[in-house]
Amino acid sequence: MDRFALSDWRTFAWKYVVPLLIVGPVAYFTVLMMIGRVDWNGGPAPWFVRWITLAGLAAVVVLVRAVVGSLKRVRADGEAIYVSNYFQADQAIPRVQIARVLENQRVKVGGERPIKVELREEWAGVRSFSFFLARGLTYEDVEEHVGLPVLWRDERVARGALAGREEGDGRTD
16 A cells, blocks of 8 residues: 655754754854864863853754654555654554644744644654644645544644634634
């Protein structure tokens, strides 16, 4: 059976390209600071400034990892969804293992939130994962291929959510 792609290139870009663009310059500056190549009033920076810079790099890495670490490539067929990090083989997760599918409330990129999938129990080392919905797909497509409706917090996402409105409360994002 053919696998249907639910995620698109933005998932890859936000998982690997954007962190490289954020962490790379900070790491480069940190290395320059640690080896004494940054001029600090005619000499190298004091030891405590170097360690503060290193701590700042660690904080940036932890923050980036927290935001994009759960992003995965997601494909589906009639019996399972297939999850990978792009560099390893797909892990087949049976549809019955999926507990909830919801919009990820922590992240919003370009007006879109990634879809977060929570599993009933840890499967192949994964408890939950996120992905950006492929262009042209709707939440109904996700429901069809995953087997559960997409939730917004604890309520089903209204069909009008794609237009930016939630059903019943008149809110816009």
